[in-house]
Amino acid sequence: MTLAAAKVCVFDAYGTLFDIGGIARSVQGELGDKAETLLRVWRRRQLELSWLPLRAGVAADFWRVTDEALEFAMETLRLDDRGLRHRLMEGWLRPELYPEVIQSLSRLREMGCRTAILSNGTVRMLEAGAAGLRAHLDAVLSAQSVQRFKPDPLVYQLAATHFGVTPESVCFVSANAWDVSGAAAFGFQVVWINRDNVSPEKLPLGTKATVANLAELPVILGG
Template identity: 75%
Template sequence: MCVFDAYGTLFDLSGISRSVRAELGERADTLMRVWRRRQLEISWLPLRPGAGADFWRVTDEALDFAMNSIGLDDPRLRLRLMEGWLTPSPYPEVVETLARLRAMGCSTAILSNGSARMIGGAVAAAGMADSLDAVLSAEAVGRFKPDPLVYNLAATHFGLAPESVCFVSANAWDVSGAAAFGFQVVWINRDNTPAEKTPQGTRATAADLAGLPAILGG
């Protein structure tokens, strides 16, 4: 059983910044960096009383912060940026790797903080629906990763003990949270982060998903 984080692991968010580079130039990368960081910071805060785990709202609030930080006020551009989260492109090796894993008899799933609408849109746009056994969203339990309730979604959905699940993420905080829950965790180190900064609990590391079948014995 192989469970994947979505953003930065399966889906490449750099396409969102590229889509507005003609208008923003180098500021597009700055905007995306601040936006993504603020998005995660908000998701790590305690949820407001009565509020659910709505990652679309979190993403929307984070975009306001990021645009204000670079003095940008453009409603049409803002709409395009938000819509980019519905159709991010998968990394080049993703589709082939999922096919190889399934040929090995390995079930595959996504477990993401993204709302069902966001993740469903991304999977559909990439034509990946037939390559996944489940697409699980944190909104189902009203929490965000790294809350253990979110990781437990995958374990209970497939009726597996945590140690029977290989969790794959490119986000260090997600790796640590999943390992603390009890998953066997593979860190996708796309940024070539030095080895001494390996996230806590990492059982294996790969530069991208292409190396995953070999790690799992395929």
């Protein structure tokens, strides 16, 4: 099977469709250069917490993980502002889209591709963030429904089960190297969005194709 034969396209959300850099830009006026540093520490801690084994009796709640990571980041940068913390968290409910997202998803649908988001975000986070994309998506799938976080195979299985297809029939798209590797290990055909222009020798394990942004995806899929 080639990428051109894949008729289901599944996308990670944060960093792939949603530009979380907008959260830092929204507070740059009050934090200056600290805004980007805060987001970088926050995002890293958020992912680290999501990769830890879940404690007994603790739900896989990405909103909680995000809040705990923000607390860590703000303490690291010695920021103590409850109003700022609230605004930063709310940014995850109103993420900016990368500029090519809507046109690219629309083109994929014209080509007959079924499309979905598959993310660690909670149902509430994803429903809010993807509100403007629903006309271009067949499904919004949250890891919350299986009480696991990616890269657990149970999360990737959500997409295969929803569409009733084998993993190799799915083109999975992510800007996160760890997600690319996890999805490829599950059996998806994975496209890595290299938005940061990382050197080619640092390709994530299992990458079938690399694009700079989503505008290139329809061509790879035969459009």
